[in-house]
Amino acid sequence: MTYRNEALLEMLAAGGDGDDGPGDLDSFDHEAFVKQFYPSVHMATPTEVRMEARTRSQNIFASYATLRAILSRHELTIQKRWSKKTRQQRQKVLLDAWPGMPASHRPDFDAFRRTNRTQGPPLSGDLFKSHYTWPHINQDDLLKPKTLPLLLNARGRNPPNLFAAADFESMHLGLVSKNLTPVFLNCYTMVLHGARGADEYGKLLSWDEHPEAFDWIASRKQYLPGEGLFVLEAQEKLLRFLVDSCSQILAEIPVEDLTAPTFPVQPEPSLKTEKESTGFDSLAVMAAEAPYRVPAKLDMKRIESILYSRLVAAEDHQWALREDPAYFVEQFIEIKEHRQELMKDTLGASHPALKTVDQKSLWARVCGTIAFEAHVQLESFAELHQQAQTLRLLHDKHKDAISPTEDLPEKMMSVILRFRHYLYQTAKGPMSQLRECVVASPPWRSYFVRQPPPNSTTTKIIVMSKPGVKMNPIQEQLLYLLRLLWKDGQDLSFIGLPLVVDELGKLLEIESRAQDLLSARIASVIGDLAIISQCIAQLDFYLPWARGYMNALVDRQEGIMKEFAERINPWGAVMAALNERNLSQVVKLGIPSDKRFAYPVEKRRTKQNVEALRRAEQNLDDFWAAVDRVVYTRCGQSAGPTHRRVMRRTKEWVEPATTTSNSGREAVLDPDLADLYKPLSTIYIGQLAGDKTPTITSTTKMKTKTQFSAQPVDSPPVIIQNEEPPEEPDAPVYIPVDGRSFKVFRTLFFNPTVTSSPGEISWNDFLHAMTSTGLFMAEKMYGSVWQFEKLEGDQSRIQFHEPHPRCKIPFTTARRHGRRLNRAFGWTGNMFVLKGK
Structure with missing residues (x-):
């Protein structure tokens, strides 16, 4: 069953003996068997189910007809009036139409947490039935201006059967936690999908009289009688509520006159999109509105684009670690500040790793963490993107032939x-x-302690809450959600990853105090989880076929698991190669001490500053070359995607001719012209050792499709030292921008000959600059992730993280953003000019 009891259904069909055949259904005691799983279940009769289903179905279609007639005449008026009402006025309408409506968003999740449902005995009565049956009917969501109109x-312009699967899936938490127990009637199927009119909707079919009826249950095309009655009950009350809400909003019109011919039918109005309201699209808002819209079709193009953008970001991260000494130090310190070795133990003592002189x-x-995480992120999102691309092509091939009453093509389901x-x-x-x-992490470290290690050589660390330290409600709620995720236990399997991530995102959105409890590293991790959970949610709402995933997985699971294990086996080899023992001789090259990575890129180019830049870059190259040798020696082949890339490196200082600029200052070299380019030498990028002539395109043609595939190498990578810079484009391209944006781009593409003191950029100014060019559409993803999509051409995308916790982009980060924009789209600083000049 969709609520994780497929085995129960199979046993019932087999007569309880677990065989493949139909079994002796007459002699098997179904009631006793079912009550082992659901002690409080009601064993219904066909007559009872038919009577209830017929009554509810007739009420559903009567309310649907009324609602449709009202909206066809008054929908625009309802939208306008609702938008003008105060919060208190809206609340009165909702509570009059639905007395006792839960106050909080996702009341089922709130009830589940408060009752600790998985730990205690089954709840008695209907205390939380409304919370679990209608989790999207709550004041928190419906009081928003757009939700009720949506x-x-x-519901008023689409037939009820279109929502059957979504309505049933919305009860998932109540069903798996047994807070909702459907009545049981064996050997019958209830028809909802494909039904037309009240006579067919909720029709009960016997397995004996209709040979296909059991197959419809096994493939999840239709419903068990108890499941179907839950859907009918949910839709009956919901549609009645919507009709009553319309009546109250149009209170001056008598109820019997709302659908009278005196009010002519009007064209269907539209609501403003999020972009029209705020200027930006928002994936989080779209996800929040999804339960109140028509169930969406599988949007594989969107999934593919999200994963591709994240893949490019992972590639850029790995590139920046090897190219930019300042970024490397920033990430190095960030990872170090999140190590559990920095925590005190229960006796107040420091970890043994901190007691040595050199640590x-x-x-x-x-060092091992920074290298391995970058590698795994790139490999993981490369694999996910490739699979999304494959599924999108299959979906496009079969989309016209897919029917809700038919199975998906075998290949597509696989x-x-x-x-x-x-x-997952x-x-x-x-x-x-x-x-x-x-x-x-720094915000949480004072609330936890380590247990003292049994000896000084163990790497295992056991953490516990610090005795006597109390948390405020926001801290407790945030920690509860984070623990659900990292424990990955029964509660998470019941609730579902997408719901927990959505709850976490909502808390962070409305509570600034919760945002302050997350470091930038943790916010980035949550962003990755949000992207993955959104992809899962898209697949799980591919209804009604998503209801059959568990059954379809039975014969495929072993093969999928085996393939996945083989796929990640090389990752284990890389992780083993990057262990503490193997890096003992490399670590001295990576420790950011003695200013070995000091990188004064923001300063005016002088001989001293150029030498400092070159020294930091060489030290970074030496570190990664040593890491590459370790992994190559242990693994013997490339561990990642093949892609020809080049790094910017500062050229040797050349005394310029003494000239004076108009400002009276001595002219210096343009830093962009002071760069040389060399290949990004790394086992992860897979530069072939014998290939010493990397292809370098002009800055106007930097954007290329990246093909990801592991390639073996015959010897350790070679670093090329003397490549010439790319040629300048023949025809310059200019992008006119306003003054606010011009300041942003001067910082992103900093040139010390133009700007003497680069500063930080506010995030809002960055958003404005990117969108005011007219070239990009900005979209708020989950967490701190924003995605920018080109409006023309290949509609390529790039992702950036909103700075956390301050909404200011430091100069060093802004400079990296500029380099990413240069690599992705060929942008340079001299392309941006003030409008009118």
Whole structure:
């Protein structure tokens, strides 16, 4: 069953003996068997079910007809009046139409948490039935200006059977936690999908009289009688509520006159989109509105684009670690500050790794983490993007032939199940990071302690809450959600990853105090989880076929798991190569001490500053070359995607001719012309050792499609030292911008000959600059992630993280953003000019 009892259904069909045949259905005691799982279940009769289904179905279609007639005449008036009402006026309408409506968003989740449902005995009575049956009917959501109008439009202009699967899936938490127990009637199927009119909707079919009826249950095309009655009950009350809400909003019109011919039918109005309201699209808002709209079709193009953008960001991260000494130091310190070794133990003592003079073991662990995480992120999102691309092509091929009453094509179902498995397995990486990093992060470190290690050589750390330290309600709620994720236990399997991530995102959105409890690293991890969970949610709302995933997985699961294990086997080899022992000799090259990575890129170019830049870059090259040799020696082949890329490196200082600029200052070289380019030498990028002539395109042609595939190498990578810079484009391209944007781009593409003191950029100014060019559409993703999509051409995308916790982009970060924009779209500083000049 969709609520995780497929085995029960199979046993019932087999007569309880677990065989493949139909079994002896007459002699098997179904009632006793079912009551083992659901002690309080009601064993219904066909007559009872038919009577209830007929009554509810007739009420549903009567309310639907009334609602449709009202909206066809008054929908625009209802929208305008609702938008003008105060919060108190809206609340009165809602509570009059639905007395006792829960106040909080997702009341089922709130009830589940408050009752600790998985730990105690089954609840008695209907205390939380409304919370679990109608989780999207709550004041928190419906008091918003757009939600009720969206719900009215969806339910009043589309037949009830279109929502059957979504309405049943919305009860998932109540069903798996047994807070909702459907009545049981064996050997019957209730028809909802494909039904037309009240006579067919909720029709009961006997397995004996209709041979296909059991197959419809097994494939989840239709419903068990108890499941179907839940859907009918939910729709009956919901449609009655919507009709009553319209009546109250149009209170001056007598109820019997609302659908009278005196009010002519009007064209269907439209509501403003999020972009029209705020100027930006928002994935979080779209997800929040989804339960109140018509169930969406599978949007594989969107999934593919989100994953591709994240893949490019992972590639840029790995590139920046090897190219930019300042970024490397920033990430190095960030990882070190989230190590559990920095926590005090229960006796107040420091970890043994901190007691040595050089702290080599701690630094070696940090070096291994920074290299391995970058590698796994790139590999993981490359794999997910490739699978999303495959599924999108299959979906496009079959979309015209797909029918809600038919099975999906075999190949397409297999690809969906494989993709879904990989998504869940990939999510385990960020969840593990949360487990390791949250308790050790600066905002949380004072609330936890380590247990003293049994000896000085162990790497295992056991963390516990610090005795006597109390948390405020916001801290408790945030920690509860984070623990759900990192424990990855029964509660998370009941609730579902998308719901927990949505709840976490909502808390962070409305509570600034919760945002302050997350470091930038943790916010980034949550962003990755949000992207993965959104992909899972898209697949799980591919209804009604998503209801059959569990059954379809039975014969495929072993093969998918075996393939996944083989796929990640090389990652284990890389992780082993990057352990503390193997990096003991490399670590001294990576520790950011003695100013070995000091990188005064923001300063005016002088001989001293150029030498400092070159020295930091060489030190960074030496570190990564040593890491590459270690991994190459241990693994013997490239561990990642093949892509020809080049790094910017500062050329040797050349005394310029003494000239004076108009400002009277001595002219210096343009820093862009002071760069040389060399290939990004790395086992992860897979530059072939014998290939010493990387292809370098002009800055106007930097954007290329990246093909990701592992390639073996015959010897350690070679660093090329003397490549010439790319040629300048023949025809310059200019982008006119306003003064606010011009300041942003002068910082992104900093030139010390123009700007003497680069500063930080506010995030709002960055958004304005990117969108005011007319070239990009901005979209708020989950967490701190924003995505920018080109409006023309290949509609390529790029993602940036909103700075956390301050909404200011430091200069060093802004400079990296500029380099990413240069690599992705060929942008340079001299392309941006003030409008009118």
